Amino acid sequence: xxFTDDLNVSASEQSKGGIKYxxxxxxxxxxxxxxxxxxxxxxxxxxxxxLIQQKLEAAAGRRQSLEAExxxxxxxxxxxxxxATKKREQEETQFISATKEKVEQKMESxxxxxxxxxxxxxxxxxxxxxxxxxxxxQTLESSVVEKEExxxxxxxTKLETADKxxxxxxxxxxxxxxxxxxxxxxxxxxxxxxxxxxxxNETASSG
Numbered sequence: 001x002x003f004t005d006d007l008n009v010s011a012s013e014q015s016k017g018g019i020k021y022x023x024x025x026x027x028x029x030x031x032x033x034x035x036x037x038x039x040x041x042x043x044x045x046x047x048x049x050x051l052i053q054q055k056l057e058a059a060a061g062r063r064q065s066l067e068a069e070x071x072x073x074x075x076x077x078x079x080x081x082x083x084a085t086k087k088r089e090q091e092e093t094q095f096i097s098a099t100k101e102k103v104e105q106k107m108e109s110x111x112x113x114x115x116x117x118x119x120x121x122x123x124x125x126x127x128x129x130x131x132x133x134x135x136x137x138q139t140l141e142s143s144v145v146e147k148e149e150x151x152x153x154x155x156x157t158k159l160e161t162a163d164k165x166x167x168x169x170x171x172x173x174x175x176x177x178x179x180x181x182x183x184x185x186x187x188x189x190x191x192x193x194x195x196x197x198x199x200x201n202e203t204a205s206s207g
Contacts, residue, residue, distance in 0.1 A: 070191050074184055081180065085173060092166050099162060103155045110151055114144045 121140050125132075 067191060071188075074188070078180075078184070081177065085177070088169075088173075092169070096162060096166065099159065103159065106155065107152070110148055114148060117144065 118141065121137070125136055
């Protein structure tokens, strides 16, 4: 009887009641390990350093572009606010100048009218007696002075009111600009933080 594999065994009967066994070993062979099947789906392609660098540069470019667009938008908004502020200041300056000019003209007109009336009254009263002339003159001059003082007080009040309103408006605008600057700074910080976080997320996802 003979077995055939890496190990060969043969047996022969040598004498009655006895058996001789002969064992022959086969040539040594390297055992090949079974091939493990690849997992389901295509193997993931390794990411090279060059590809990572390209992704980082693209993310940096997007971040810089986004920052530039937002800063340009903020600058344009600030420019419009400054132009509007300058325009309103010019209008207020023109209004105050025009008001002062009108007040001066009115004062000059009042003075001229007063002098004209006084001169006219003096001319008419030259024919009256001195006592009566003095009383009438004092009465007329007092009346004219009172009217002049009243007009002057009204004009001064209007100028003071215009100056107070102008200071109030300027104060409100300064506060508004200050709040706007704080808001712009806060938005700028949020933009910077947001872009940095986006860059980190893109880098992590590419890895």
